[in-house]
Amino acid sequence: MNPENLQVKIKAENLDFYYGANRALKNVTIECFDKKVTAIIGPSGCGKSTFIRTLNRMNDVIPGTRLEGKILIDGADIHAPDVDVVDLRRRVGMVFQKPNPFPKSIFDNIAYGLRINGMKNKRKIEEVVERSLRGAALWEEVKDRLNDNAFSLSGGQQQRLCIARALAVEPEVILFDEPCSAIDPIATAKVEDLIEHLKTRYTVVIVTHNMQQAARVSDYTAFMMLGELVEFDRTEKIFTNPANKLTEDYITGRFG
Amino acid sequence: MRKTRWTNVRESAIRAFFFTCGILTVLVLLGIFATLVATAVPAFRDITPSEFLLKTNWDPTSPEKAEYGILSMVVSTLMVTGGALLLAVPIGIGVASYLSDVAHWRVREILKPVVEILAGIPSVVVGFLGIVLFGPLIAKVFHTGHGLNAANGSVLLAIMALPTIISISEDALSAVPAAYGEASLALGASRWQTLVRVKLPAGLSGIIAATMLGMGRAIGETMTVLMATGNARSFPHGFLESVRTMTSGIAIELGEVPYYTTHYYALFAIGLVLFVMTFAVNMAADVVLRKYQEKER
Amino acid sequence: MRRSTRKKLVQAAGFLALRVAMGLVLAVLVLFLYDIGRKGGGAISWEFLSQAPRRGMTEGGIFPAIVGTFLVTVITALLAIPLGMCSAIYLNEYARQNRLTRLIRLSIRNLSGVPSIVYGLFGVILFVNALRLGTSILSAGLTLGLMTLPWTITASEEALKTIPDSYREGALALGATKWQAIRTNVLPYAVPGMLTGTVLGLARAAGETAPIMFTGAAFYLPYLPKSLSDQFMALPYHLYIMATQHHAIQQVRPLAYGTALVLIVLVLGLNMTAVVIRYRLRRKRR
Numbered sequence: 001m002n003p004e005n006l007q008v009k010i011k012a013e014n015l016d017f018y019y020g021a022n023r024a025l026k027n028v029t030i031e032c033f034d035k036k037v038t039a040i041i042g043p044s045g046c047g048k049s050t051f052i053r054t055l056n057r058m059n060d061v062i063p064g065t066r067l068e069g070k071i072l073i074d075g076a077d078i079h080a081p082d083v084d085v086v087d088l089r090r091r092v093g094m095v096f097q098k099p100n101p102f103p104k105s106i107f108d109n110i111a112y113g114l115r116i117n118g119m120k121n122k123r124k125i126e127e128v129v130e131r132s133l134r135g136a137a138l139w140e141e142v143k144d145r146l147n148d149n150a151f152s153l154s155g156g157q158q159q160r161l162c163i164a165r166a167l168a169v170e171p172e173v174i175l176f177d178e179p180c181s182a183i184d185p186i187a188t189a190k191v192e193d194l195i196e197h198l199k200t201r202y203t204v205v206i207v208t209h210n211m212q213q214a215a216r217v218s219d220y221t222a223f224m225m226l227g228e229l230v231e232f233d234r235t236e237k238i239f240t241n242p243a244n245k246l247t248e249d250y251i252t253g254r255f256g
Numbered sequence: 257m258r259k260t261r262w263t264n265v266r267e268s269a270i271r272a273f274f275f276t277c278g279i280l281t282v283l284v285l286l287g288i289f290a291t292l293v294a295t296a297v298p299a300f301r302d303i304t305p306s307e308f309l310l311k312t313n314w315d316p317t318s319p320e321k322a323e324y325g326i327l328s329m330v331v332s333t334l335m336v337t338g339g340a341l342l343l344a345v346p347i348g349i350g351v352a353s354y355l356s357d358v359a360h361w362r363v364r365e366i367l368k369p370v371v372e373i374l375a376g377i378p379s380v381v382v383g384f385l386g387i388v389l390f391g392p393l394i395a396k397v398f399h400t401g402h403g404l405n406a407a408n409g410s411v412l413l414a415i416m417a418l419p420t421i422i423s424i425s426e427d428a429l430s431a432v433p434a435a436y437g438e439a440s441l442a443l444g445a446s447r448w449q450t451l452v453r454v455k456l457p458a459g460l461s462g463i464i465a466a467t468m469l470g471m472g473r474a475i476g477e478t479m480t481v482l483m484a485t486g487n488a489r490s491f492p493h494g495f496l497e498s499v500r501t502m503t504s505g506i507a508i509e510l511g512e513v514p515y516y517t518t519h520y521y522a523l524f525a526i527g528l529v530l531f532v533m534t535f536a537v538n539m540a541a542d543v544v545l546r547k548y549q550e551k552e553r
Numbered sequence: 554m555r556r557s558t559r560k561k562l563v564q565a566a567g568f569l570a571l572r573v574a575m576g577l578v579l580a581v582l583v584l585f586l587y588d589i590g591r592k593g594g595g596a597i598s599w600e601f602l603s604q605a606p607r608r609g610m611t612e613g614g615i616f617p618a619i620v621g622t623f624l625v626t627v628i629t630a631l632l633a634i635p636l637g638m639c640s641a642i643y644l645n646e647y648a649r650q651n652r653l654t655r656l657i658r659l660s661i662r663n664l665s666g667v668p669s670i671v672y673g674l675f676g677v678i679l680f681v682n683a684l685r686l687g688t689s690i691l692s693a694g695l696t697l698g699l700m701t702l703p704w705t706i707t708a709s710e711e712a713l714k715t716i717p718d719s720y721r722e723g724a725l726a727l728g729a730t731k732w733q734a735i736r737t738n739v740l741p742y743a744v745p746g747m748l749t750g751t752v753l754g755l756a757r758a759a760g761e762t763a764p765i766m767f768t769g770a771a772f773y774l775p776y777l778p779k780s781l782s783d784q785f786m787a788l789p790y791h792l793y794i795m796a797t798q799h800h801a802i803q804q805v806r807p808l809a810y811g812t813a814l815v816l817i818v819l820v821l822g823l824n825m826t827a828v829v830i831r832y833r834l835r836r837k838r839r
Contacts, residue, residue, distance in 0.1 A: 058722065063649045090728025091728075103720075112727060266732075278640045291674075380816075381816060387797070388796075415581055446560045446561070476671070479763060510677070523674075538662065
């Protein structure tokens with residue numbers, strides 16, 4: 001499934017994932033292309049969040065889980081013994097479902113990732129903070145109040161702050177786990193614009209329960225159900241002419 | 257890559273450090289048990305275990321024949337504890353019911369920390385109040401010469417056990433699903449009937465656990481009983497007699513006993529019995545508590 | 554109709570009984586505080602607080618006991634706070650759900666139920682004898698420290714539990730190591746709560762008598778301790794002595810009351826500070 005001969009950034013091969021005895025992902029094989037937006041849709045509990053969290057190994061922190069199969073980023077297995085999970089997570093940024101700013105100032109939120117990665121030069125940090133906030137289209141709104149607590153921002157602003165925070169550590173991939181489910185429609189539109197913009201520089205994977213959103217922002221769409229990948233194709237194809245009956249039923253709103 | 261490896265080593269070292277701290281509690285508990293056993297065992301070179309546990313006479317310093325029976329002390333401990341529970345359990349459940357079902361929530365928010373103050377009063381102060389307040393009162397009411405007896409100890413231990421019993425019982429009552437109470441009220445039961453027939457039975461295991469934790473505290477309490485129960489060595493025959501509990505026995509004699517004598521070891525043997533008793537009570541409370549917390553989920 | 558009247562009567566009587574129970578508990582508390590406040594207040598003076606006992610402890614003050622209690626509590630804190638916090642960090646941040654973790658939790662719960670006098674016995678064997686610390690501030694403080702440990706662990710863990718997982722995940726997702734996430738994004742927000750919880754434990758330790766009776770507290774010392782390996786006077790033990798062991802008990806009763814008042818103010822003061830801070834923290838978090 002690679003008609004345009006795009007460069008494959010992420011590749012999952014025969015991926016299985018277990019919470020204890022419960023098999024949450026079943027033999028998922030998928031490719032996400034560089035500098036494209038891939039959307040993952042499907043009914044709640046279909047494993048889409050589980051899947052996206054395997055890409056930066058966030059599921060490692062949940063006890064009692066097990067993964068089988070392979071995930072390759074730039075052709076390298078992210079579970080290989082010489083891969084450092086901490087470095088992986090720096091390269092693969094993540095924006096969570098609910099905005100999760102840290103209880104620090106706006107500035108320190110963005111600077112957090114830089115500091116833990118060992119950046120000490122103040123000038124450089126300020127530079128990156130500004131660039132990241134601009135990258136997340138938040139700079140104009142907060143440039144005069146960088147020292148305010150991040151909780152003083154609105155929900156939508158908080159989410160863009162989290163995006164800026166992810167941008168600051170210069171990832172190659174950004175994962176969005178239902179990034180708009182907790183913010184209002186206007187803020188959602190802003191985040192969607194931003195995602196549109198981000199794909200010029202990053203590989204983006206977004207989980208969403210909102211089909212219109214998937215249609216609007218993504219180049220490729222994967223439809224998952226009950227832990228299985230049902231269909232994966234170009235977004236227009238999925239939404240206009242799906243190959244699978246289940247996909248069709250889902251996007252036409254017959255269930256989900 | 258080198259930096260990464262160093263980071264990993266550091267992370268493992270930090271984890272190992274915290275693990276060591278975590279495992280320390282297990283070592284302390286085992287250490288206490290092992291120490292008590294090791295120091296108690298030599299006592300049984302001179303005393304038979306049955307003599308130790310079943311004889312009522314404790315007179316280690318007798319010039320003729322030293323005697324090491326702890327039964328009087330065990331019975332005294334159980335008596336004082338039992339008396340304390342007789343007072344504390346009904347009152348404690350009453351207060352817990354009041355807080356969860358009768359009191360306005362604002363009143364409750366004020367009264368709960370007030371009850372906690374009671375838990376904060378040091379046991380030596382409670383013992384002192386036993387001497388100056390309850391002692392004379394008991395002496396006057398029951399016409400005993402002085403008020404330093406088992407009854408006094410029971411009252412004080414009840415006061416000390418109350419905060420535990422109240423707070424855990426109150427948690428248990430609040431944890432009863434609202435639907436139970438509503439269902440009962442909808443059938444025309446009064447709030448009182450609902451409390452007595454639905455909520456209290458539903459919270460029963462929590463209340464039992466609270467009682468047992470209070471019991472564990474009462475058995476192990478030293479200063480109050482040492483100060484307020486009179487410490488007579490004879491076998492107790494009633495609540496108006498002076499009694500010497502196991503904790504008091506240790507407290508009185510350990511300061512004056514020559515080290516490494518049978519008497520010294522025997523005091524640690526009392527400590528061991530005490531440890532085993534409280535351990536058993538606390539474990540039982542734990543099992544009950546765990547069971548009801550599981551049921552809730 | 555009659556049935557429902559009866560029902561109402563029963564309920565009124567029942568609720569009255571519950572109110573009486575509550576009233577009884579409050580009455581006891583008020584009686585305690587009032588008696589000690591009134592009779593102890595009369596004994597308090599600058600001299601009482603700043604001088605050593607004199608004339609076979611029939612006159613003078615309790616200064617050495619205040620100093621002793623302070624010092625021994627410091628030792629207790631030095632052992633129990635860091636160890637308690639680190640154990641809590643292990644349990645809440647690192648430990649997996651396995652048998653070993655369950656064993657640790659079981660130990661903690663049981664340790665908090667071990668009678669204080671048993672800690673005293675353990676302190677005699679371990680600190681006084683085996684480690685050759687003698688009867689001293691150090692032995693007594695360490696004994697109290699072990700006794701306080703289960704409380705500080707539980708309190709610290711409670712504080713760690715209030716920190717949302719999103720702080721941890723957010724940090725990890727930015728490439729923080731586990732320890733970096735804990736150090737920079739969990740502990741800064743948990744430490745105030747951990748400290749207030751541990752202060753409650755320390756307040757209880759400061760009022761304890763049985764564990765220090767045989768590990769270092771002295772009947773009477775005419776001087777202040779010069780080092781941590783000296784014996785010391787302590788407020789709770791001093792109260793015990795003044796209340797039961799003194800040769801002129803009736804004569805020194807006012808001094809005993811004064812000691813009780815100082816002890817209770819100290820312990821409840823620490824308690825209340827902790828409770829107030831905890832209450833504020835909870836509010837802030839909402």
